[in-house]
Amino acid sequence: MRDEHQHQHHKNLSDILSQLIVLLEKQELEQALVEKQHTPHQDLVQSLVKKKNVTQLQQKVQQLHPADVAFILERLPLNQRKKIWDLVNVEHYGAILLEVSDGVRESLIADMAEHEIIVAAKHLDSDEIADLVPDLPRDIVFDLLTSLDSENRDQVQKVMIFPEGTAGALMDFDMVMVREDVTIEVVLRYLRWRKQIPPQTDQLFVVDSHSQLKGLLPLHDLITHPLEKTVAEVMMREPIFFYTNDALREVAEVFERYDLISAPVVNSHQQLVGCIGIDVVLDFVNEQSQKEKFNQVGLHEEEDLFAPIWKSGRNRWVWLALNLMTAFIASRVIGLFEDTIGQLVALATLMPIVASIGGNTGNQTAALIIRGLALKQINGSNFKHLIVKELGISLMNGLLWGAVVGLFAYLIYQNIVLAGLIFSAMILNLLIAALAGVFIPMGLHKVGRDPVMGSSVMLTAITDSMGFFIFLGLATLFI
Amino acid sequence: MRDEHQHQHHKNLSDILSQLIVLLEKQELEQALVEKQHTPHQDLVQSLVKKKNVTQLQQKVQQLHPADVAFILERLPLNQRKKIWDLVNVEHYGAILLEVSDGVRESLIADMAEHEIIVAAKHLDSDEIADLVPDLPRDIVFDLLTSLDSENRDQVQKVMIFPEGTAGALMDFDMVMVREDVTIEVVLRYLRWRKQIPPQTDQLFVVDSHSQLKGLLPLHDLITHPLEKTVAEVMMREPIFFYTNDALREVAEVFERYDLISAPVVNSHQQLVGCIGIDVVLDFVNEQSQKEKFNQVGLHEEEDLFAPIWKSGRNRWVWLALNLMTAFIASRVIGLFEDTIGQLVALATLMPIVASIGGNTGNQTAALIIRGLALKQINGSNFKHLIVKELGISLMNGLLWGAVVGLFAYLIYQNIVLAGLIFSAMILNLLIAALAGVFIPMGLHKVGRDPVMGSSVMLTAITDSMGFFIFLGLATLFI
Numbered sequence: 035m036r037d038e039h040q041h042q043h044h045k046n047l048s049d050i051l052s053q054l055i056v057l058l059e060k061q062e063l064e065q066a067l068v069e070k071q072h073t074p075h076q077d078l079v080q081s082l083v084k085k086k087n088v089t090q091l092q093q094k095v096q097q098l099h100p101a102d103v104a105f106i107l108e109r110l111p112l113n114q115r116k117k118i119w120d121l122v123n124v125e126h127y128g129a130i131l132l133e134v135s136d137g138v139r140e141s142l143i144a145d146m147a148e149h150e151i152i153v154a155a156k157h158l159d160s161d162e163i164a165d166l167v168p169d170l171p172r173d174i175v176f177d178l179l180t181s182l183d184s185e186n187r188d189q190v191q192k193v194m195i196f197p198e199g200t201a202g203a204l205m206d207f208d209m210v211m212v213r214e215d216v217t218i219e220v221v222l223r224y225l226r227w228r229k230q231i232p233p234q235t236d237q238l239f240v241v242d243s244h245s246q247l248k249g250l251l252p253l254h255d256l257i258t259h260p261l262e263k264t265v266a267e268v269m270m271r272e273p274i275f276f277y278t279n280d281a282l283r284e285v286a287e288v289f290e291r292y293d294l295i296s297a298p299v300v301n302s303h304q305q306l307v308g309c310i311g312i313d314v315v316l317d318f319v320n321e322q323s324q325k326e327k328f329n330q331v332g333l334h335e336e337e338d339l340f341a342p343i344w345k346s347g348r349n350r351w352v353w354l355a356l357n358l359m360t361a362f363i364a365s366r367v368i369g370l371f372e373d374t375i376g377q378l379v380a381l382a383t384l385m386p387i388v389a390s391i392g393g394n395t396g397n398q399t400a401a402l403i404i405r406g407l408a409l410k411q412i413n414g415s416n417f418k419h420l421i422v423k424e425l426g427i428s429l430m431n432g433l434l435w436g437a438v439v440g441l442f443a444y445l446i447y448q449n450i451v452l453a454g455l456i457f458s459a460m461i462l463n464l465l466i467a468a469l470a471g472v473f474i475p476m477g478l479h480k481v482g483r484d485p486v487m488g489s490s491v492m493l494t495a496i497t498d499s500m501g502f503f504i505f506l507g508l509a510t511l512f513i
Numbered sequence: 514m515r516d517e518h519q520h521q522h523h524k525n526l527s528d529i530l531s532q533l534i535v536l537l538e539k540q541e542l543e544q545a546l547v548e549k550q551h552t553p554h555q556d557l558v559q560s561l562v563k564k565k566n567v568t569q570l571q572q573k574v575q576q577l578h579p580a581d582v583a584f585i586l587e588r589l590p591l592n593q594r595k596k597i598w599d600l601v602n603v604e605h606y607g608a609i610l611l612e613v614s615d616g617v618r619e620s621l622i623a624d625m626a627e628h629e630i631i632v633a634a635k636h637l638d639s640d641e642i643a644d645l646v647p648d649l650p651r652d653i654v655f656d657l658l659t660s661l662d663s664e665n666r667d668q669v670q671k672v673m674i675f676p677e678g679t680a681g682a683l684m685d686f687d688m689v690m691v692r693e694d695v696t697i698e699v700v701l702r703y704l705r706w707r708k709q710i711p712p713q714t715d716q717l718f719v720v721d722s723h724s725q726l727k728g729l730l731p732l733h734d735l736i737t738h739p740l741e742k743t744v745a746e747v748m749m750r751e752p753i754f755f756y757t758n759d760a761l762r763e764v765a766e767v768f769e770r771y772d773l774i775s776a777p778v779v780n781s782h783q784q785l786v787g788c789i790g791i792d793v794v795l796d797f798v799n800e801q802s803q804k805e806k807f808n809q810v811g812l813h814e815e816e817d818l819f820a821p822i823w824k825s826g827r828n829r830w831v832w833l834a835l836n837l838m839t840a841f842i843a844s845r846v847i848g849l850f851e852d853t854i855g856q857l858v859a860l861a862t863l864m865p866i867v868a869s870i871g872g873n874t875g876n877q878t879a880a881l882i883i884r885g886l887a888l889k890q891i892n893g894s895n896f897k898h899l900i901v902k903e904l905g906i907s908l909m910n911g912l913l914w915g916a917v918v919g920l921f922a923y924l925i926y927q928n929i930v931l932a933g934l935i936f937s938a939m940i941l942n943l944l945i946a947a948l949a950g951v952f953i954p955m956g957l958h959k960v961g962r963d964p965v966m967g968s969s970v971m972l973t974a975i976t977d978s979m980g981f982f983i984f985l986g987l988a989t990l991f992i
Contacts, residue, residue: 048889055894101770109890111898133770225736234772235733236715253732254714257704290799291580291612293713293792295774312791313772316798320769323802324884331873331880339885340895343905350877350906354914357873361866362921368862369925375858382854382861383847386868386977387840394810394836398829401810405803406818410527411588415534416819419590426822427829435833442841446848498865 044098047105054094054106058114061087088121095121104133107142111340116145127154131169132162137338139169148174152181160186161206161308164193192307201285202278204318205299205308208232211239212265214248219261221251234311236295240269245305247275247298275300278307282318289315326486332356360495364389367499371506374513380447381509384456387439389501392463395431396493399424399471404485407475421472428468429461436460451512459505463497466504470496523577526584533573533585537593540566567600574600583612586621590819595624606633610648611641616817618648627653631660639668640685640787646673671786680764681757683797684778684787687711690718693727693745697738700730713790715774719748724784726754726777754779757786761797768794805965811835839974843868846978850985853992859926860988863935866918868980871942874910875972878903878950883964886954900951907947908940915939930991938984942976945983949975 044050068076068083095103095118103122107115107130119142122130127146131139131154143151151170155163155178163182167175167190179187189207196202210231212221221238225231238256240249249269259268275298276285288294289312299308328334332353337346368375368385375382403420406412412420440457444450470493475485523529547555547562574582574597582601586594586609598621601609606625610618610633622630630649634642634657642661646654646669658666668686675681689710691700700717704710717735719728728748738747754777755764767773768791778787807813811832816825847854847864854860882899885891891899919936923929949972954964 048892051889052892055892059894099771105770108888109892109895111895222736226739228737230737231733233733234774236774253736254710254712257701257732257736258707258709260705290795291584292578295713295715295791312774312795316769316791316795319795319798319802323798323805326802326806327884328880331876333877333880337881339881339890339899343902343909346902347906347909350874350910351913353877354870354873354910358866358870358914358917361869364869365862365866368865372858372862375861376855379851379855379861382858382864383844383851385861386847386865386981387837387844389865390840390843390973390977391833391837394833395829397810398812398832401807401812402816402818405806409587410530411818413527413531413534413588415538416588416590420818423822423825427826430822430826431829431833434830435837438837494869498869502865 044102047102050094050098050102051106051109054091054118055110055114057091057094058117061091091118092121096123100126100129101133104130104138108134108138112141115141115340119145124150124153125157127151128156128158128162128166131166132158135338136169137341141338141341143169143171148177152178156181159206159208160189161193161204161208164190165204167194168198196278199282200278201276201280201282201299201310202308204282204314205278205310206232206314207308209239209298209309210235211241211306212251213242214240214266214269215264217262217264218256218259218268221256221265222261234296234313239298239306239309240265241306245307247273247300247304247306249273250298273298276310277302282315283322285310286315286319286322329484329487330490356491360491360498363495364498364502367502368506371502371510374506374510378452378509378513380443380449380452381506384439384443384452385502385505388456388459388463388505389498391435391439391460392467392497392501393494395428395464396467396471396497397490399468400475400485400489400493403472403475404489407479407485412476417476421469424468424472425465428464432461432464436464452509455508455512456505459501459508462504463501466500467493467497523581526581529573529577529581530585530588533570533597534589534593536570536573537596540570570597571600575602579605579608580612583609583617587613587617591620594620594819598624603629603632604636606630607635607637607641607645610645611637614817615648616820620817620820622648622650627656631657635660638685638687639665640672640683640687643669643672644683647677675757678761679757680755680759680761680778680789681787683761683793684757684789685711685793686787688718688777688785688788689714690720690785691730691744692721693719693748694743696741696743697735697747698740700735700744701740713775713792718777718785718788719744720785726752726779726783726785728752729777752777755789756781761794762801764789765794765798765801808963808966809969835970839970839977842974843977843981846981847985850981850989853985853989857931857988857992859922859928859931860985863918863922863931864981864984867935867938867942867984868977870914870918870939871946871976871980872973874907874943875946875950875976876969878947879954879964879968879972882951882954883968886958886964891955896955900948903947903951904944907943911940911943915943931988934987934991935984938980938987941983942980945979946972946976 064083064087065080068080098106103118103126107118110118115138127150131142134142146154151174155166158166163178163186170178179190182190193203193205210225212224236253238251238253239247240251242248249271250273251265251269255268274288274292274294278299278301285297289297294312296309296311298306299310301307328337332350334349337349403412436457439460440453443456444453474492475489478485478488543562543566544559547559577585582597582605586597589597594617606629610621613621625633630653634645637645639661642657642665649657658669661669672682672684689704691703715732717730717732718726719730721727728750729752730744730748734747753767753771753773757778757780764776768776773791775788775790777785778789780786807816811829813828816828882891885899915936918939919932922935923932953971954968957964957967
């Protein structure tokens with residue numbers, strides 16, 4: 035159990051970060067200067083300066099909360115990050131590794147010796163160790179597990195069984211259980227005897243002798259009800275609980291809907307095996323939103339801002355290749371109509387407008403549908419309604435903005451046929467964009483893929499290619 | 514204070530939603546059938562059928578938790594939504610209005626009579642009323658405020674002063690305060706005498722006679738420390754607190770970093786004026802992430818999936834106009850080179866590739882920078898490092914993918930000059946995309962705008978126009 039009270043909390047860490055950076059840079063300068071000077075006893079002076087500098091930094095770093103150290107490490111380039119990391123107390127290593135983002139964690143672990151990793155893990159709860167394990171080198175995991183006592187090892191292995199993104203994988207084992215036949219007074223005496231309860235406990239778990247969950251006893255009720263009442267009389271029966279394999283997405287939804295702080299996790303026999311807290315849910319929600327934003331543009335969410343060029347560059351290859359492929363296809367569509375373009379070059383000038391507006395409106399529709407799917411707002415009975423609505427919007431906007439573009443084309447080229455062509459092409463491509471915006475995310479969702487990820491690429495591939503095809507195809511017919 | 518215990522909680526609401534929809538549709542059919550049949554006493558039969566149907570639905574709806582009714586209302590088209598809303602107990606109106614999204618709230622309030630709104634508000638806490646006020650018609654707000662008792666009215670008005678998005682605007686007044694010189698035993702006796710404390714209370718607030726915040730007394734410590742200790746001996750001194758005008762974004766960050774459940778809010782004299790809970794923070798985080806996703810494609814986050822076509826269509830105009838403008842500009846850039854295209858139509862076929870890959874890589878860089886800005890990872894000392902890194906990645910990817918595209922061009926057109934042209938244009942446009950991806954979000958951030966909103970449009974405008982300009986410009990020089 036980490037003690038949360040020993041460090042000062044900081045509302046504004048940016049100041050501390052700036053101070054540290056100034057200190058680091060000053061020290062780098064100072065050391066460079068000492069190294070350049072040729073004084074007697076230079077080695078001694080160098081090591082003295084270094085020692086002074088280290089002490090100065092150490093004082094600053096060691097009074098920081100692990101979450102704050104994590105915040106700072108994430109914002110430092112690799113070489114400065116390593117310097118600060120070396121000054122952290124080994125006992126805080128574990129807590130900090132849990133707090134930093136995946137990319138930064140990787141860079142820190144790469145710098146640690148095996149015994150440091152094992153000591154770091156010793157200071158963590160078993161559920162926290164299980165969170166770290168996937169990021170550790172394989173050979174260390176074995177040594178780490180054998181170094182734990184058997185209860186902890188069992189718990190770590192239990193958590194590791196559950197797939198990522200489930201309640202089981204992130205549940206906590208640290209909770210207070212009580213029986214339903216004791217009185218409030220007995221419970222209070224028990225808690226006072228324990229002297230501490232897990233942080234973020236907002237309720238006790240009422241179980242029977244077979245570990246089956248019978249109810250929940252919120253601390254609220256514990257301290258507002260008469261001492262002589264029994265737990266059974268006061269507890270919440272039929273509480274919200276989760277199964278170990280419930281998806282965290284669902285868990286987060288329920289926490290938000292009912293404003294929960296913590297909830298029990300049970301196995302398939304309804305036995306209490308752990309609990310899940312709002313801190314885990316909040317981290318998950320933040321991570322999800324980050325992940326989606328990054329996935330939309332084909333980035334790994336773990337990408338560390340300070341990762342080396344080679345690594346970052348390679349991370350982006352799949353995305354580039356994918357987009358290049360759709361651009362190739364669109365380009366081949368244009369290739370079909372090179373003769374027509376040769377007759378009227380203005381077509382080449384105007385065609386990107388049709389394609390680009392199609393992409394924009396399609397992405398709007400897709401964003402609405404993706405949200406609707408995530409919030410479970412879309413079902414069989416309103417699906418038809420949605421399609422009609424999106425087609426209606428496209429028609430309306432196509433008529434309006436198609437006319438604007440047509441007018442623009444006419445003013446520049448004084449060619450009424452060309453104006454009519456682009457007007458019609460805009461309307462048709464907006465209708466296609468609306469259909470693509472509805473069906474692509476729905477389709478991805480139906481086959482069990484995340485609609486956030488592929489929608490935009492597939493959609494742009496369609497609206498670009500179809501935009502060129504419709505506009506140039508119509509031109510071939512009418513010019 | 515709403516009682517959270519009176520309704521059953523549902524982990525899976527989709528089933529209930531489906532049942533309700535089936536029931537609604539069955540009833541619509543039934544009523545249509547009765548209306549068509551010409552039986553004696555038809556009016557009577559009709560009203561009986563209607564009554565039976567209403568009772569059936571009412572039973573289902575009234576046993577639902579307000580948060581669940583909100584969930585269901587958000588997923589129903591307007592006519593069915595209205596039917597369910599009419600069956601809700603007036604006393605739950607307020608709680609439900611607080612839960613639904615802005616767009617749906619608007620549609621519900623539009624259907625309510627003034628006296629219903631006032632009754633609905635009566636069942637809410639003053640901070641909750643203040644949340645509703647901005648969505649109510651102006652004339653009703655005045656009547657509502659005068660209908661409140663003076664204490665509540667003062668509180669509502671106090672909250673309404675604070676701008677949206679600050680801690681003050683969303684703080685709660687309902688909290689338990691204690692003095693530091695009393696013993697734990699006295700506090701416990703006081704709480705048991707109160708019989709209830711606000712939901713989600715995880716700590717008591719220790720204040721002096723001038724309402725100045727002295728510390729926090731977590732319920733944990735209250736129930737695990739010896740009864741004879743004083744509050745002063747047990748409480749957390751120097752707790753994290755927020756000022757009324759602190760931004761919720763900052764509040765959320767601190768809650769996440771330190772795993773807080775609630776925190777005190779003070780005025781500029783350090784007097785305790787309210788508290789802010791994790792439920793508010795979680796709602797805010799979810800809303801923010803939703804809002805950003807929608808803003809990225811130019812949608813209002815309030816857009817109701819079931820809003821009428823006309824309204825939804827109009828919502829998208831600004832975005833379309835903006836994008837049309839950038840498309841026009843890109844088109845005019847192409848227009849400059851019509852002669853060159855006339856000489857070699859293949860240029861028209863290949864040019865969208867250069868533009869589109871530029872947009873893709875630029876958006877990747879921008880996403881990284883936007884996250885970096887949000888997480889405060891970017892500062893003066895690492896800014897240069899970032900630019901060099903992004904330019905390096907662009908150069909590497911430009912060389913690689915430019916070669917791929919060049920080869921593709923050569924295979925199709927057997928023209929080595931054309932291949933060289935597109936190779937060079939790709940590299941140059943990727944470098945420009947990297948610079949745009951860094952400087953556009955940084956610039957928007959610097960002038961105090963949200964970098965999520967405008968970045969993508971501005972970036973695409975630059976990468977499209979420059980892509981065409983570089984490729985066609987080089988072609989004009991070398992062909």
